[in-house]
Amino acid sequence: CTQVLHPLLRLCTDSLSDHVSHLEQYINSMEKLSVNCHSNGETEVGSAFFRLADFSKELLSPMKNQVSRLSDEALNVCVCVCVCMCVCSKQVEKEKRELARQYGMVRSEVSGGEIAEELEKERRSFQLSMCEYLIKVNEIKTKRGVDLLQNLIKHYHSHNKYELTHTPGASGCQLRQEEEKRQLCVLRDQLRPVVHTDQDSLPKQVYSMHQLLGDKQYGTERSGFLYKKSDGLRKMWQKRKCSVHNCYLTIAHATPNKPPTRLNLLTCQVKPSVEDKKCFDLISHNRTYHFLAEDEAECVAWISVLSNSKQEALSVALDGGRKGGGGPESSVEDLTRAITDDIRRMPGNNNCCDCGAPDPGWLSTNLGILTCIECSGIHREMGVHVSRIQSLSLDSLGTSDLLLARNVGNSGFNEILEANLLSPSLKPSQHSHMAERKDFILSKYQDVHFVRRGHNSASALRLGLQEATKSCDIYSLIQLYAQKTELSQPLHAHIQEKGETALHLAVLLADRTSLHILDFLAQNCSNVDAQTSAGNTALHYSCLHNKSDCVKLLLRARANPHISNTHTHTHTPIINILYPTLSAAEIFFHLSSKREKHCKNMFSWFSW
Ligand SMILES: [Zn+2]
Missing domain, CATH: 1.10.220.150 (Arf GTPase activating protein)
Structure with missing residues (x-):
């Protein structure tokens, strides 16, 4: 009997302690998840996991107690049963021997049947008590088991409830993620065919600066017939005479006395059709035009010419619009x-x-x-x-x-x-x-009354000015300006000459992405003509380093081109950069008397 009972009890307690250790692992992994989520920036989900882990920990300790109590009890039961059985069997042996002795001594008084009957009775009573014992054990087991089970059920119910009530962030997050995924999928599906079209039909085309580059062999001008989808409800293909000239696409109407539609290609985007290789779209600022060419080769030619024409207009504009004429001017x-x-x-x-x-x-x-x-x-x-x-x-x-x-x-x-x-x-x-x-x-x-002011020393402000200029941080510059920092003061450290100001530094570091820093300093500092120890102004620096954009910005901020430095670098370099074709006398004339008007023209185009 003990042989059956003992392993059973062992099995029960073992599985319970297994459960406890699993729960511990579960809590551990939840804590790890929480840390991971935090480091991934999903703090809502992370803290939800952390709370859940905490909550599970609270449940863990009573469960541990219960399990250890149960195993203790099981052990007690086992010991009791063993002791009892030993006692019983010893008693039976003893009684057997007693009966045998009596039988031997007074053989005539007690019959064999009587002894057997007595033994049988003894056996039955032992079986009965054993049975009662087992029933008791069973009751204990059942009670414990059911209690535990109920606790577990409660535990999981509260888990469930907890997750539902305390982690709205998680469900919101999931919804967001799903929405994001959906949008990305839509985008992918839209992009895929475009990429395939490019690879299949127009292998030479590459995207550069978001512009479709055309095949140069087709040039920048073209005229001929295209089919344009009508903009009414009927969506008919209408044959129209079209021409590309000087960055404009002209579309004639069916009625000759109606003036043709002119589209400035600089503000349009050319897009090959995904479905039909004979079609392309032209997207203007307010409408999308659908065109159909006679065949695929024609279509490629039209797309190339439209792209080339636009590209040409752009490079003319980037050249500074010097060539004049209607096209580039309107492009600017x-x-x-x-x-x-x-x-x-x-x-x-x-x-x-x-x-x-x-x-x-x-x-x-x-x-x-x-x-x-x-x-x-x-x-x-x-x-x-x-x-x-x-x-x-x-x-x-x-x-x-x-x-x-x-x-x-x-x-x-x-x-x-x-x-x-x-x-x-x-x-x-x-x-x-x-x-x-x-x-x-x-x-x-x-009064800059609403500005937040730190208790910054003059040297801290000076250092801040240097850092803001160096890192091209316009908002830090505005903060310093709002704190009435002297923007034209010599900086603590210099790159080339002692006495460099933030303006000098901005010129030295200027590239196309940081000109606004120079512009802010030039327009808002107290002295745009501050000189270094060698007498160089920011304008001198701009000339010495061939930075024509800086020269333009400084002249616009009324920098004085007539200041000389100690190395006789006067305004001559400025002249060299700006007006290579003009005589010195003409330049003096321009820079002094006509400066106001001239500046306006000079800055009509400005490279970014
Ligand atoms: Zn207002």
Whole structure:
């Protein structure tokens, strides 16, 4: 009997302790998962896992206690049974011997049947007590087992409930991930055929600067017939005479007295059709034109000519628009318009920087922010040393005027200039009176009243100025400017000559991506003509390093080209860069008397 009972009990307790150790592993892995999630940036899910692990730990210790109690009890039961059985069997032996002795001694008194009967009775009573014992053990086991089971069920129920109620982030996260996956799949399905088309039919084409490059052998001009899908409901293919000339696609109408449609290719995108190799699309700013060519070769030719023509116009524009003529000039206008549109879409630029009025149309070119017409008036009153106001639509802005606006924007600017504004309700609204606006704008710009100020020493500010210039960090520069840091002070360390200012440093480090740093410093520093120990101004540096964009920006900020340095590098290098064809006398004339007008033309195109 013990042989059966003991392994059974062992099995039961073993499986329970197995369960406990599994639970421990489970908690461990949940903690690991939590750490992983945290390091992957999914803090919501991570902390949910962590809470779950904590919760499971709380459940673990009572369960451990229960299991150890159960195994102790099982052991006790086992020992009891063994002892009892030993005692019983000994007693039986003893009684047997006693009976035998009695039988031997008084053989006539006790019959064999009687002894057998007695033995049988003894055996039965032992069996009965054993049976009762086993029933007791069974009851204990059942009770314990059911209790444990119920606890486990409760445990898993609470797990379930916990997950549902305490981890809404997880389900939200899952939804987000699924949505993202769905979008990515859609995108992939859209992209796949395009890539295949390119590989299959137009192997020579490559994408460069987001432009489709055409096969150069087809040139930049072409005329002939194309089928254009009508824009009405019937979607008919209509045969139209088309021509590409000077970056324009002209589409004739069926009725000869109606003027043809002219599309500026600079603002259009050419796209080969995915389904039909004889078709292509031309996407303008407000419409998509579907074209069908006679055959595939014709289609390739048209696509190439359209792309080449656009490419040519772009490179003419990049050349500085020097060639003149209608085409390139309007291209520059288109580019300016495109940049202006970009600026309007920047964060915060849909509202006036000061009063929040919608669709602000005025630009502060030295601060890079947009204001409404009322606020722009107060900006003008403050003077050009604070804010230089131009109209986005009325003034013919050069691309250089947009340089700072393209890199600052109302939101980023206000995060600095209004950092300490206690409540947004202190700002004027679009319905505020002029006096209220004026109070606020003077406090904001002249007194820089709402700027957060650290307790920075003069040397810390100087170091900050150097770092901000070096790392091309426009917002750090604005913060320093707002803290009234002297932007023209000599920096702590120099690259070439002692006494270099942030402006000198900006010239030395300038490339196409960092010109706005130079522009901000040139327009907002107190002395654009600060000289190094060798007498070089930032303008000298620009000339010495052949940085014509820097020269233009500095002249626009009224840098003086007549200052001499100690090595007799005067303004001659400036002349060499800017006007290789003009005589020195002409240049003096331009730079002095006609500077204002000339600058306007000079900056109509500006390389970015
Ligand atoms: Zn305003």
